[in-house]
Each structure stands twice: as C-alpha cells, then as structure tokens.
Amino acid sequence: MLLRDLDDLKAVLSSIRGSLVGVGMTAFSRIIPWDFVNNYRILCARATSDLPILEKVSDIWCLERETGERCSPPGFNSFSLLAHTASKDFLRRLQPPVILFLYQSYPELEVLARREGWMLLANEAALRVRVGDRRFFLNLIRKLGLPLIPGGLYRLEEFLERGYEYWATALGPHIVVQLADVTKGGGKGTFFVSSKDEYQGLKERLKKGYWRDMALEKVILSKKLNAVASSITLCITRHGVLMGPLQLQFIDMEPGPLERGVFCGHSWGGVKWPHFLEEEARAQALLIAQGLRQMGYKGLFGVDFLADLERQKIYPKEINPRLTGGLPMLSMLLKAEGKLPLEAFHLLEFMDITYEIELERLNEEYRIPPCGSHVIVHPLSAPLTLKGSTMRAGVYLERSKGEFDYKGVGWNYSHLQRPQEILLVDGPPEGWLGPLEIKDPLFRLCRILCADPGLGQDLGPSNRLRRAAKWIRRSVLKTSILPSL
Ligand SMILES: Nc1ncnc2c1ncn2[C@@H]1O[C@H](COP(=O)(O)OP(=O)(O)O)[C@@H](O)[C@H]1O
Ligand SMILES: [Mg+2]
Known part of the structure; x- marks a missing residue:
C-alpha cells in the first residue's frame, strides 16, 4: 500500500499483532505513534508532571509512579528500566508478542529480550556502537572523501x-x-x-x-571552527533514504565552566541556509547513510554538521545512530503540516511490514523546513535538589519579563496558539516522590516548545527562551546545598 498520509499509515499499521510499547526515560520522548498505532502504550521511567496530560492520548506505565521510588539518574538507561522486576511483570501481562520501540539497544538488553521474548525495534547494539564510534566516523569521512576538520x-x-x-x-x-x-x-x-x-x-x-x-x-x-552547529535526521528504509530538513542546533545555553558544546535544542525555519551549503549537507548525509546501509544499519539516525557560513563550507561532525535529539519535536512539526513522521518508517522497517512510498516526493516535502523551536532545560550546576512542589506542564505566556502565567493544557506543538506562547513539557520531575538530588549539571529537567524559530543573538536561543529556562530552574530547584565543584 502506498503511504501518502496519516490515514494510510494507520491502515498499514493496523496489521500489527501483539503489543507495541514505546520505552523511554520520559513518556513525552516516545509519544509520536499515539495517533497512528492502535493500542499504543508507553513504558517510562520518570514520573514527570506532564503524565496526566499525555495519558489523555496514550496509556502510560511509569516505573517511578508504580514503585514510589526515584530511578537514580547516573547510568540509568532503558536496560535498567526494562530489567526492573515491575517493568518485566507489566510487559508479561500484555498481549504477546511484545514489541519495544526504544532509543537504542544495549548488549545486555538483547540478552534480556531473548529471555523475555521481546522484539526490539532498534539496530543491534554491536552495530550501533561501531557506527557511533568517533574513530569509525573519521575513517568513514576519509573513505568517502568528505571534508575533514x-x-x-x-x-x-x-x-x-x-x-x-x-x-x-x-x-x-x-x-x-x-x-x-x-x-x-x-x-x-x-x-x-x-x-x-x-x-x-x-x-x-x-x-x-x-x-x-x-x-x-x-x-x-x-x-x-567559527561555525554553526546543525544536523539532519534520517531514516534508512528498504526504498531508500528519507531525510529531514537541515536544522540549526542550539548549543551552550549558558557556557559551563567545564564541558562546552552542550546541545540544548533546535530551531527550524529561522535560518536561511545558503542553497549550496544545504545541498552539500544533504549530499554528505546521503553518502553517510549509504555507507551505514551497506553495513546493515536501518531506521533512524542523525548526522551532525558544522557549517562555516563565512567560508561557505560544511563539515560532517558525528553520527548519532539512534533516535535523535530533534525528535519528537521534528515529527510534531511535520505532522502539523500533514507530513508523515520519520518514526513511522523506523517502525515499519523493523517490524518488516510491507509498504510503498514515493521516496522523492517525500524527501521534497521533508526538505522544506517547518517553523518552530525547542530547548532542553538543564540545571547547569550541581549538586542541586529538586523542590518538593510540582510545576504544571502546559501552555504558558510571559506576563512580564521572566515571569510566565499558566494558560492551559497542552503537550503538543499544535497546542501552541500564539507565537508568544511557550509549552512546558517532558518534565519537570514530579515533586511528590520526595527530594531529588541532582548530581549532573546536564540532567534534563524538561523541554520548552515554541511555535517560532526562537532565534536570538549569534543564532542562539532567543532571550525569551533563555528567560523561560531561568524561570523554570528558579521554580523547580533549590539553591545549591554544597558549593559547585
Ligand atoms: N572543531 C570544532 N569547532 C567548533 N565547534 C566544535 C568543534 N567540535 C565540536 N564543536 C562544538 O561541540 C559540539 C558537540 O560536538 P559533537 O562532536 O557533535 O559531540 P556531541 O554532540 O556528541 O557532544 C558541536 O555541536 C559544536 O558546537
Ligand atoms: Mg553532536
């Protein structure tokens, strides 16, 4: 069947037998299939304040909520989540086969999945690790003759x-x-x-x-390099490579004392990329995708670039062989324009479902950048403690500089009605579980979605987004109990 729109997609995916479950640290990160997969469910680790809103559209099982205990952040990943007895018990109660849509696979998860009879919709960990290695990347770039930094x-x-x-x-x-x-x-x-x-x-x-x-x-x-960080999200399918638009990355919301180059969001539709540069990025991404395809890689991945706008040169920077940081926002933006989300093809490929597409037509649609932005809010310093109170997820409007008023329920980009509004989602962590000691300055507190490109000085996040991030930090975090190391 030829896939042209969401209805076609629903029809094709109605053939799924068993239980398709999105697995993630937070429910928001796996929300996309909610309206095109029947009985879609999410299994997540963190009890975030957006759960009641997201539960209006998808069943959600949350480990923290079930156990009343926090999943301690360092090293906690989807393997730890799925290896928990409570998670396994939940999945054992579902209609088999249990099919898991997740960020990426791990060797130990593959052993567990075989034992439990789960199907993992991800590239094998061994391939993922090989492809994500920086040494592999440098060799591939040399082999393909692409520009090297x-x-x-x-x-x-x-x-x-x-x-x-x-x-x-x-x-x-x-x-x-x-x-x-x-x-x-x-x-x-x-x-x-x-x-x-x-x-x-x-x-x-x-x-x-x-x-x-x-x-x-x-x-x-x-x-x-004096260059702008950018990226493309791609999906390798049996019909060829699907490619999202060239998107600007927000880096270093506030330059930290140690690590730099910290990814904190994306902007779409605000930068007018020079035509040559955009074409070059797409051509490079395609070559890289073809290289990965030959190795047996399929489904979603991302390529990061550094774009030197002055010298009109673009360098491939790294491969991210997993669901990318632009998702699910990119898919929300695409869906709002009636386009198919890239996750859909990842699911179809890994479930081996027959479908047809007009590859070129889809890629022509995807290259037109949508309009919007999102930022990830980090605490930026540590150790810190989360306040016991909870901040409501939803739509907010800036009342006066740095002060935002709650305007109503929302979790999706399409719930933003005016360009001035922001959407607080993917967190913050619920306070009722007791104090959360945050040891990592790059712990993800929540996301802010915005209907405009959110661009400020030097192609960084706008002042409004920066004020919103500060306001959230101030609202949810207690001040440092120990001096920052
Ligand atoms: N040679 C470079 N010149 C300028 N900026 C760089 C360079 N290398 C890395 N960066 C900055 O650091 C960020 C992170 O680098 P990247 O290789 O994508 O690692 P990761 O995203 O895995 O942290 C880039 O987005 C960019 O902002
Ligand atoms: Mg990167």
Whole structure:
C-alpha cells in the first residue's frame, strides 16, 4: 500500500499483532505513534508532571509512579528500566508478542529480550556502537572523501605529554578537545581550549585517565571552527533514504565552566541556509547513510554538521545512530503540516511490514523546513535538589519579563496558539516522590516548545527562551546545598 498520509499509515499499521510499547526515560520522548498505532502504550521511567496530560492520548506505565521510588539518574538507561522486576511483570501481562520501540539497544538488553521474548525495534547494539564510534566516523569521512576538520585522534598519553604550543602550532590558538571514549553525546566530553592555562587545567582534570566514570584512551583534537552547529535526521528504509530538513542546533545555553558544546535544542525555519551549503549537507548525509546501509544499519539516525557560513563550507561532525535529539519535536512539526513522521518508517522497517512510498516526493516535502523551536532545560550546576512542589506542564505566556502565567493544557506543538506562547513539557520531575538530588549539571529537567524559530543573538536561543529556562530552574530547584565543584 502506498503511504501518502496519516490515514494510510494507520491502515498499514493496523496489521500489527501483539503489543507495541514505546520505552523511554520520559513518556513525552516516545509519544509520536499515539495517533497512528492502535493500542499504543508507553513504558517510562520518570514520573514527570506532564503524565496526566499525555495519558489523555496514550496509556502510560511509569516505573517511578508504580514503585514510589526515584530511578537514580547516573547510568540509568532503558536496560535498567526494562530489567526492573515491575517493568518485566507489566510487559508479561500484555498481549504477546511484545514489541519495544526504544532509543537504542544495549548488549545486555538483547540478552534480556531473548529471555523475555521481546522484539526490539532498534539496530543491534554491536552495530550501533561501531557506527557511533568517533574513530569509525573519521575513517568513514576519509573513505568517502568528505571534508575533514583539521585535527586528529591521539592517545591520551600523547595529549598529556605535549604542551599547548605544540597543538596551537598545528591547529591554531583555538582548539577543541573531545574524549573519544565518552559515547554519551550532547556535549559531554567536549572542551574548548584557547590558552596555555586552559590546556593545563584540562590536563589536570584528565590526567587520572577518567571522566564521568569512563576510562579514557583516546582524545580528538581539532581546530575550533567559527561555525554553526546543525544536523539532519534520517531514516534508512528498504526504498531508500528519507531525510529531514537541515536544522540549526542550539548549543551552550549558558557556557559551563567545564564541558562546552552542550546541545540544548533546535530551531527550524529561522535560518536561511545558503542553497549550496544545504545541498552539500544533504549530499554528505546521503553518502553517510549509504555507507551505514551497506553495513546493515536501518531506521533512524542523525548526522551532525558544522557549517562555516563565512567560508561557505560544511563539515560532517558525528553520527548519532539512534533516535535523535530533534525528535519528537521534528515529527510534531511535520505532522502539523500533514507530513508523515520519520518514526513511522523506523517502525515499519523493523517490524518488516510491507509498504510503498514515493521516496522523492517525500524527501521534497521533508526538505522544506517547518517553523518552530525547542530547548532542553538543564540545571547547569550541581549538586542541586529538586523542590518538593510540582510545576504544571502546559501552555504558558510571559506576563512580564521572566515571569510566565499558566494558560492551559497542552503537550503538543499544535497546542501552541500564539507565537508568544511557550509549552512546558517532558518534565519537570514530579515533586511528590520526595527530594531529588541532582548530581549532573546536564540532567534534563524538561523541554520548552515554541511555535517560532526562537532565534536570538549569534543564532542562539532567543532571550525569551533563555528567560523561560531561568524561570523554570528558579521554580523547580533549590539553591545549591554544597558549593559547585
Ligand atoms: N572543531 C570544532 N569547532 C567548533 N565547534 C566544535 C568543534 N567540535 C565540536 N564543536 C562544538 O561541540 C559540539 C558537540 O560536538 P559533537 O562532536 O557533535 O559531540 P556531541 O554532540 O556528541 O557532544 C558541536 O555541536 C559544536 O558546537
Ligand atoms: Mg553532536
């Protein structure tokens, strides 16, 4: 059957037998299939204040709510969630086969899934790890002949032995250091160094050979480009590669004292990308996708780019082989324009359901950028404690600078009625579970969705988005109980 719209999609997916369950840390992150999969359910870890609103459209089972205990953040992932006895019991009660739609797979999850008889809609962990490795990425870029950012991969010992001058002579005074072994992205393990002192400070921090409990072996040093972070979300299907629009990434809402390059959202429809640059990004993404396809990769993934607008040059930066940070907002934007969400094809591919598409027509639709933005709100410093009270998710309007009034229920981009409104969703964590000690400055407190591109100075988030993020931090967090380390 040819898929042209949501009704066609519903018809094709009505053939699913068993129980399709979206699995995520938060329910919002897996909400997209709610209106095209019958009896869609979500199994999530965190009790967030948006659950009652999301439950109006999807059944949600939440581990924190069931057990009354917090899922402690560091290292808690979908394997930990699914390995919990309460989660397994819940899934055992569903109509088999149990089919899980999740962020990404893990080796230990594959063992558990075999034992429990679950079907995982994700690339095998071994392939995902291989494809997501920065070393693999650099080799692929070389092999494909795509532009390489000046720099290279070095042993940690070499980085520790050499001085700032050595690297500055080769790469220029502004250097980016990335820890190749830190695979958890979003800016974790990225540092900017522009002086001897900064270099020395970083060396001190890394000399033990560990960062965020990860053993370090290799670092990537690169020339810091004067460039805009951007990305494309893609889906590899049996019919070819589907490609979303080139989207601007928001980076470093407030530059932190240690790591930099922290991903904190996206903007669509506000930047007029030079035609050449956009075409080049799409061509590069397609080549990378074809490389992954040959290795057996399918479904969703993302490619990050750095776009040097002045020199009109775009560099591929990394592959994110999983559901990407632009989702589910990108899909909400596409759906609002009557377009099919990319998650749909990921589900169809992994469930091996027969369908037809007009690939070119879809890609022509997807390349036109929608209009909107979202930002992820991080605490930015730690340790901190979450207040016991809860902040309502929903639509808000700025009453006066930095003060926002609740305007009503909402969780979807389409619930935003005016460009001035913001939508608070994907959190914040419920307060009734007692105090939450936040040890990670990059813990995700919630998201803000906005109907306009939300662009401010230097292509960063607008002042309104920044004020909204501050207001949320102020409202949900107690001030630091210990001095920040
Ligand atoms: N060579 C570079 N020049 C300028 N900015 C960089 C460079 N390398 C990394 N960055 C910044 O750091 C961010 C994170 O880098 P990236 O490789 O995408 O890692 P991750 O997203 O996994 O944290 C980029 O989006 C960009 O803002
Ligand atoms: Mg990135």
